[in-house]
Amino acid sequence: MPYDHDDAPETIVRTRNRQAGQLDYINSYYRLPERFGVRATIGGRVRRADEEGEIVDTAGQYLRVLLDGDTKPVTCHATSKMAYWSPKAGWVQATRLPDPYAVAGASHSTGASG
Template sequence: MDTYALDDLDPDGRAEMERCHRRAEGNSMRHLVSYYRLLTYIGMPVKYGGRPGELVGHSGQYVKVLLEGGDEPVTCHPTSSTAYPHGTQVGPDPDERFAHLVRVTA
């Protein structure tokens, strides 16, 4: 598969690529809100695995975090091992969302 640098594209191609990227980023953010009730933003301080970092992007159903001292962002699950600033609403977990569908017998 050939890859091209953004600078190699003509202005129309560059604009289309940027529109697609913004649309994908928006879809990822909407997924986090609808599925996890988690409202995130670029630049949000977070901790992943106990290490401080900053949310730098979204990738599908995941978040991208640049950890302090890191050179490249890490793609992380939005609720597993990821901590957000105090007051950020997170949840319920998927297991809690579907608990009413599970019948437990004694």
């Protein structure tokens, strides 16, 4: 993997455990497998806007992506302008979760009477 470091074995284990926990959170919170049939994984190919890259790390609820041709990864939201490569389906565009507080079909009032 292009972003690996020459760390001590115990550091590598802690890093992999952190990444696994954060990826589990990202995949379950955004329901990537259920909604889109994809999973965020270290080494997984993604496209942010029009730039392709590889997931190389996690940062809490965010992904660290090394874009093709770059030397430093960027922090990306799992669903904002992100598409995931799937061998079965090709590029799969992720979308944000629905707003649980939005009322379907409701118009927003500004409080001014007209």
